[in-house]
Amino acid sequence: MSTLAISPGRAGEGGAIRLFASQEALLAFAIIGIAIVVGLYNPRFLATRNLTDIVLGNAYIAVAAIGMSMVIVSGNIDISVGSLIGVLATISGSLAVAGLPMVLVWLTPLVVGVVVMTLQGAVVAYLGIPSIVVTLGMLSILKGGLISVTGGRWISDLPQAFHLADIELFGILPMPVLIMITATILAALWMRYSASGRAIYATGGNSEAARLCGVSPRRTVMMVFALHGLFAGVAALLFATQLKVIQSTVPPNLELTVITAAVVGGVSILGGVGTVVGSTLAAILIAEIASALVFINVSPYWIHAVQGGLILVTVVADILRRRRRQAGG
Amino acid sequence: MSEARNVAVDEPAHLAPLLAVERIERSFPGVRALSGVSFEVAPGEVHALLGENGAGKSTLIKIISGVYQPDAGTIHVDGRPLRFESPDDARRAGIATIYQELLLFRDLSVAENIFMGHAPRSRGGWLDWTAMAAKTEALLASLEITDLRPGQIVGSLSVGNRQRVEILRALSQDAQLLIMDEPTAALTEYDVTRLFDLVRRLKSRGVGIIYISHRMDEIFQLADRVTVLRDGAHVGTRKVAETSSGELVQMMVGRRIESLFPKVEVPIGKPVLEVRDLVRRPLTKGVSLTVRAGEIVGLAGLVGSGRSELAQTIFGATPAESGQILLSGKQVAVRSPGAARALGIAYVPEDRATQGLVRPMTVRENFSLASLAKVARFGFIDSAAETRLAEAGVNRFRVRAGSLDQVVGRLSGGNQQKIVLGKWLANQPKLLILDEPTRGIDVGAKAEIHRLMCELAAQGLAILMISSELPEVLGMSDRVLVMREGRLVAEFARADATPEAVGAAMMGSQAADAGRAA
Numbered sequence: 001m002s003t004l005a006i007s008p009g010r011a012g013e014g015g016a017i018r019l020f021a022s023q024e025a026l027l028a029f030a031i032i033g034i035a036i037v038v039g040l041y042n043p044r045f046l047a048t049r050n051l052t053d054i055v056l057g058n059a060y061i062a063v064a065a066i067g068m069s070m071v072i073v074s075g076n077i078d079i080s081v082g083s084l085i086g087v088l089a090t091i092s093g094s095l096a097v098a099g100l101p102m103v104l105v106w107l108t109p110l111v112v113g114v115v116v117m118t119l120q121g122a123v124v125a126y127l128g129i130p131s132i133v134v135t136l137g138m139l140s141i142l143k144g145g146l147i148s149v150t151g152g153r154w155i156s157d158l159p160q161a162f163h164l165a166d167i168e169l170f171g172i173l174p175m176p177v178l179i180m181i182t183a184t185i186l187a188a189l190w191m192r193y194s195a196s197g198r199a200i201y202a203t204g205g206n207s208e209a210a211r212l213c214g215v216s217p218r219r220t221v222m223m224v225f226a227l228h229g230l231f232a233g234v235a236a237l238l239f240a241t242q243l244k245v246i247q248s249t250v251p252p253n254l255e256l257t258v259i260t261a262a263v264v265g266g267v268s269i270l271g272g273v274g275t276v277v278g279s280t281l282a283a284i285l286i287a288e289i290a291s292a293l294v295f296i297n298v299s300p301y302w303i304h305a306v307q308g309g310l311i312l313v314t315v316v317a318d319i320l321r322r323r324r325r326q327a328g329g
Numbered sequence: 330m331s332e333a334r335n336v337a338v339d340e341p342a343h344l345a346p347l348l349a350v351e352r353i354e355r356s357f358p359g360v361r362a363l364s365g366v367s368f369e370v371a372p373g374e375v376h377a378l379l380g381e382n383g384a385g386k387s388t389l390i391k392i393i394s395g396v397y398q399p400d401a402g403t404i405h406v407d408g409r410p411l412r413f414e415s416p417d418d419a420r421r422a423g424i425a426t427i428y429q430e431l432l433l434f435r436d437l438s439v440a441e442n443i444f445m446g447h448a449p450r451s452r453g454g455w456l457d458w459t460a461m462a463a464k465t466e467a468l469l470a471s472l473e474i475t476d477l478r479p480g481q482i483v484g485s486l487s488v489g490n491r492q493r494v495e496i497l498r499a500l501s502q503d504a505q506l507l508i509m510d511e512p513t514a515a516l517t518e519y520d521v522t523r524l525f526d527l528v529r530r531l532k533s534r535g536v537g538i539i540y541i542s543h544r545m546d547e548i549f550q551l552a553d554r555v556t557v558l559r560d561g562a563h564v565g566t567r568k569v570a571e572t573s574s575g576e577l578v579q580m581m582v583g584r585r586i587e588s589l590f591p592k593v594e595v596p597i598g599k600p601v602l603e604v605r606d607l608v609r610r611p612l613t614k615g616v617s618l619t620v621r622a623g624e625i626v627g628l629a630g631l632v633g634s635g636r637s638e639l640a641q642t643i644f645g646a647t648p649a650e651s652g653q654i655l656l657s658g659k660q661v662a663v664r665s666p667g668a669a670r671a672l673g674i675a676y677v678p679e680d681r682a683t684q685g686l687v688r689p690m691t692v693r694e695n696f697s698l699a700s701l702a703k704v705a706r707f708g709f710i711d712s713a714a715e716t717r718l719a720e721a722g723v724n725r726f727r728v729r730a731g732s733l734d735q736v737v738g739r740l741s742g743g744n745q746q747k748i749v750l751g752k753w754l755a756n757q758p759k760l761l762i763l764d765e766p767t768r769g770i771d772v773g774a775k776a777e778i779h780r781l782m783c784e785l786a787a788q789g790l791a792i793l794m795i796s797s798e799l800p801e802v803l804g805m806s807d808r809v810l811v812m813r814e815g816r817l818v819a820e821f822a823r824a825d826a827t828p829e830a831v832g833a834a835m836m837g838s839q840a841a842d843a844g845r846a847a
Contacts, residue, residue, distance in 0.1 A: 193709050195701040202698055205687035212646060212676060212684055213699040213752070214667035272689040 023266030023314075027281035031288055038292040045295040052174070054287045056165060059180040060085070060238035061254075062283035065261035066187045067228030067235075069279040072262050073191075074224045075204035075271030076124060076131035078117075081232050082254030083142035088113055088236030090146060093155040093246040096162045105162065106237060113233030114226050116142075121225025125218040139255070150248040164241040176238045183234065184280040191276060200224055205272030257307065261286060264310045268318050286310070345408050347372045347537040348393065348424070348506050353402035355388055362388040366402075366563045368556050370506060370537040375528065377548045377569070378541045380558035381581055381799060386541055389558065390508050393539070394426040395419030406506075425499030426508040429515075431491050435484035440465040442483050443498045468497055472530060489520025496527060500536075507531065508539040513547060514633060525551060543631050545574045545836050557581055575829075578836060582799050582828035590804030591776070593783045597807065598622030600658065601791035602674075602760050604643060607652035612638040614815035615652070620760065620791040625782060627806030628795045629831055635815040636795045637679050640762045643793075644676040645669040657759065670699060675753035679764040679795075681742065685749040688738035692730050693719040695737050695748050700755045722751035727777060743774025750778065754785070761785065763794045767801065779805060799828055813837055 039046040064081055071078050088109035096105045120138055124131045160166075167175040191197040199220045202210035207217040240246050251257070265282035267274025290303040346369040355363040363385045370376045380386050391397045393404065395413030404411055406422045413419045416426075433442050440461045441448075449460035465479035474493065483491060492512060499507055509528075513521050528538060528551060540552055548555055549569060557564040557580040564580045602620040607613055612635035620626045630636045641647045643654060645663035654661055656672055663669050669676070678684035686695055696719040697704050704714040719733050726747040730740055737745060746766070753761065766782070767775040782805060786792055796802045802809055809826040811819040811834040819834035 193712070195705040195708055195710055198694065198698070198701060198710060201690060201694070202687050205689045206683070208684050209678075209687050210698070212644075212666050212678055214665070214670040215698065215701075216665070216667065268689070272687065 023278045024275065024281060027265065027278060027285055031281065031285050034285075034288055034292055038295055042295045045292065050291065052177075054291050055177050055180070055284060056174055057242065058283055058287035059176040060235040060242070061257055061261060061287070062180050062280045063183050063231055063238060064235035064254075064258045065265065065279040065283050066183055066276045067231030068258045069262040069265065069267045069274055069276045070187075070191070070200055070224045071131070071228050072259075072267045072269065073204045073271060073274045074200045074221055075207065076221060076224070077259070077269075078120070078131060078135045078225070078228060079255045079259070080120070080135040080138035080142060081228070081258055082250050082256075083139050083146065084113065084116060084229075084232050085236045085239055085254060086248070086250035087142050087146050088233055089240035089246050089250070090150060090155065090248060092237060092240050093158060093162075096158050097155060099159075102161050109236045109240075110230055110233035113229040113231075113236065115229070117229025117232065118222060118226040121222040121228075124225070125221040146248055152248050154248065155246040156244065158241075158244065158246070162241055164237065176242065179234065179238065180280065183231065184276055187231075187276045196220070196223060201272055203271075253304075257286065260307050260311055264314050266314070266318075269315060270318075273318075282310075346370060346405075347374075347407060349405040350389075350393060351403050351405075353389065353392060353404075354400045355392060355397060356400055361561055363392070363399075363561045366558065366561070368563065368566070370539060372505070372535040372537055373532050374554065375532055375538045375540050375552045377552035377555040378539055378558065379543075379548065379555055379577060379581060381797065384558040384581070385561040386558055387510075388561075390426065390510060390539065390541065393419065393506075394424055394508060420502060420504075423503060423505035424508070425502065425504035425506070427492065427495050427499065427510065427512060429510050429512075431488075431495050433483050433491055433495060435482075437483060438479060439477055439481045439483060439486075439494055439497075440479035442494050443468070443501050445498070447502060464501070465497075468501060472497075472500075472527065487517075487520065488515050489517065489523060492516070492520075492524065493527065496531075500531075504536065506537045506539070508541075510541045511543065512540075513542060513544065521547075543836060545577070548577075549574070574836070575833075578832045579829055582832040590801070591780050591783055592625075592805055593787065595623045595783075595787045597624045598789060601656065602643070602793070603653075603655035603658075605653040605655070607639070607642060607654065608650050609638065609642040609647055610650065612815045613642050613649070616812075616815075616817055618810060618817060620793050622759075622789045622791050623786050624807045625786050625792045625794060625805055627802035627809045628793060628812060629799065629802045629809055629835055630795075630812035631835055632797060634812045634835070636812050637764050638815075639812070640676060640764050640793070640795060643669075644674055644762060646676070670756060673757070673759035674762065675699075675756060675758035675760070676762045677746075677749050677753060677764060677766060679768070681745050681749055686737050686745055689736060691734045692723065692728070692737055692740075692748060693733040696722045696752050696755060699752045703755070718755055722748070722755060725754075726751045726781070741771070741774075743770035743777075746770050746774065746778065750781070758790070760791045760793070763792065763796075765796060766794060767796075767798070799831060802826075803828060803831065811835055 035046065044050065064085060068078060068081060091112060092105055092109045095108055116138070120134050123129055123134050164175045169175065169178055191200065199210065199215045202213070202215050203217040203220045211217050239250070261283035262274070262279045263269055264286070265274065265278030265280070267279060286307060289306050290300060293300050293302055293306070349369040351367045353363050353366045366385065366389060368389070378386050378389070388397065392399050395416040395418050398414065404413065406424070411418070411422055413422070434445065443465055444461050449457045449464060451457040462479040469477055477490060477493065483494060486494070496507070512524060516524060531538065540548070542548060552569050554566055554568055555572065555577065556566040557577060559581060567576070598621055600619045600621050605617050607616045616639055618626070628636050628639070638647065642649050643663065645665045645668050648664050654663055656674070661672055663672065663674070666676070682688070687698065693715060697710070697715045700718065701710065704711055704718055716733060722728070723730065723733070728744050728747045728751070730744060737748060740748070750766070763782070767778055782792060782794070794802070794805060803826050806826070807823050809821045809831055810817050811831060813835065818837070821831060
């Protein structure tokens with residue numbers, strides 16, 4: 001592990017330029033650029049409190065987007081993650097209210113998340129059913145099931161220990177942000193430096209070639225969905241513990257926000273390309289824009305239009321980049 | 330251009346040709362696909378087009394049907410010079426092509442398929458279903474086809490009937506020239522007879538037919554004339570009544586195989602691969618063969634004869650249903666490519682783009698993909714080891730790439746092929762299966778890959794090479810096996826492997842029996 005840097009080891013002459021033109025760098029510039037521009041217009045935007053809130057309130061989206069990025073890089077998609085997060089949050093909240101030990105309260109959603117997603121992954125990988133269909137089915141089951149079981153009631157009176165967001169490291173770094181950063185770094189290293197991570201890119205880039213190289217696309221897809229379930233579980237915990245009550249509904253279109261973060265983060269919707277550093281930065285960018293809209297007196301409802309625009313721009317840019325690459329070959 | 334099709338039906342065949350192409354030239358980057366090909370079809374004539382894979386048949390028919398534009402040369406339809414900018418232009422000039430993969434809408438009815446794009450309309454522009462059904466009935470009746478109905482869903486029909494629907498579609502657009510690309514490849518014997526009836530019927534109506542087939546007997550049954558292409562050039566046109574299958578095979582393959590191939594004699598060792606009665610339906614029907622250390626065994630055969638399928642079965646990509654595989658004398662079970670890899674079998678697939686490379690990945694990542702276990706410790710990839718592996722491969726195979734972090738999709742075909750090869754050799758296999766190792770790459774890269782094959786054989790690697798280029802098979806192999814319809818039908822020692830004998834065995838004509846005896 002002599003060159004454990006994220007930058008390309010032997011990139012040659014164009015290396016520096018490529019690094020600065022990478023999706024991750026562009027996102028970082030955009031995040032800083034927007035902060036400066038909006039800050040000039042309304043300095044309150046730059047208040048520490050606001051900046052923390054932006055990240056704190058959306059850490060769960062970034063964490064869910066890590067798993068989503070893996071799923072999309074492997075050549076699949078999952079649209080059930082929003083509903084799953086709702087279900088897992090409710091499960092965890094109910095256990096907390098019932099007075100179970102915190103270890104169980106925190107572990108159960110992770111386990112259930114992994115089980116549900118592994119099941120879906122198995123159906124996708126071994127029955128060959130397109131992931132969009134499988135996860136569309138699961139979306140309805142989870143959403144319908146959640147409303148039926150809870151009857152739409154909110155969970156309140158959560159024990160104090162349940163609230164992860166109140167735990168701060170060194171008095172400044174809230175636990176959800178710490179989890180988001182740690183998860184992103186670990187996942188990024190794993191995607192880039194592990195044999196299994198490489199298998200995800202190979203499967204999404206050309207599953208037949210991967211198969212003929214002795215990489216099992218089926219096992220890889222299963223593994224990706226299982227991990228995605230784990231990250232969904234963590235995301236559900238962050239989501240459940242950030243407020244004093246747990247609603248039986250999640251923010252509408254949560255799965256779309258998560259997919260947007262992955263795609264805007266540079267994950268190719270065609271599979272085989274993308275990083276989780278990009279998706280986390282994109283999740284922060286989207287949250288920042290939503291907040292900025294408020295500070296420049298634009299209706300926050302515009303955030304959906306902005307998200308849509310971001311998706312179109314990145315996807316078109318991705319296709320153009322691919323086309324240029326093909327032309328070069 | 331729509332006037333181009335008013336050919337009088339009863340016009341005698343020796344008058345103005347229906348189609349005349351003259352001195353057609355067409356190049357693709359790095360390849361001259363057609364050089365100065367001339368060729369004509371008379372009304373009511375069945376003109377067979379013959380040639381090896383890569384001889385230029387496909388390019389020629391794509392030019393005639395407007396898919397490609399020629400670099401030079403002329404096309405006359407019914408005496409008028411035409412230039413087709415698109416398949417639509419050719420269609421309007423009365424030219425229809427029936428491709429091997431039928432272009433039908435499986436979920437629509439026979440009538441809808443026949444009239445797709447030119448359906449009869451009622452006033453107001455709505456589809457006139459009644460007229461469409463009536464016209465379809467009329468068309469079926471005119472050809473005395475009784476077992477098709479306008480309302481049948483195409484997906485429920487047999488392959489033979491689907492093909493007839495496609496022919497009907499061409500006729501519904503007043504096609505005067507029908508191009509059929511290996512129409513019998515997927516047909517049962519019964520459907521072949523019916524197809525021939527239909528072709529003869531069209532012939533009597535004055536429709537000209539370009540008939541592409543590898544099956545000699547069909548050409549002698551059906552065609553009036555036959556034109557042979559080789560390496561993109563026109564070798565000759567013969568009247569079928571005045572030629573023999575021997576002459577045609579000679580015309581197809583007849584070229585000198587000189588010092589183009591750097592084959593070096595190396596001592597041949599013990600058997601590395603022994604295959605006994607290997608079966609994997611539908612295309613591997615009981616194959617037995619042996620490949621020894623240091624030996625290059627060439628596997629010849631037509632496209633569709635089951636060569637790639639056999640390779641994939643030995644490699645475990647489509648595991649065998651029965652039969653035995655022995656590696657270095659020990660019986661092994663090859664259930665997956667992963668198992669094959671662990672046993673020291675390497676497979677360089679036929680199609681680089683879809684099977685060989687992960688195009689969005691870099692040179693380095695592609696090189697290590699088949700040996701991740703070698704460069705990883707505790708499941709994590711050692712970047713330094715991976716870089717060393719890729720660098721060694723790039724140097725050994727002289728891959729020309731900007732850097733190891735270049736995305737492989739942008740490299741030339743030759744360089745891509747070297748990476749696929751290098752990826753597998755990094756794994757130090759005992760047996761190397763090469764499927765079309767030099768297809769679509771330039772002459773220089775080709776020579777390098779051939780040189781490398783000899784080097785590997787000298788090091789004791791056993792090589793099984795599939796190639797559709799006969800000169801390559803004959804030039805590189807110590808022994809040539811010929812496959813036809815899922816079986817090995819002939820075996821030749823290097824000295825006995827003449828183009829004529831191997832060609833005849835591939836095509837299944839009489840001369841094959843001589844080869845079988847060898």
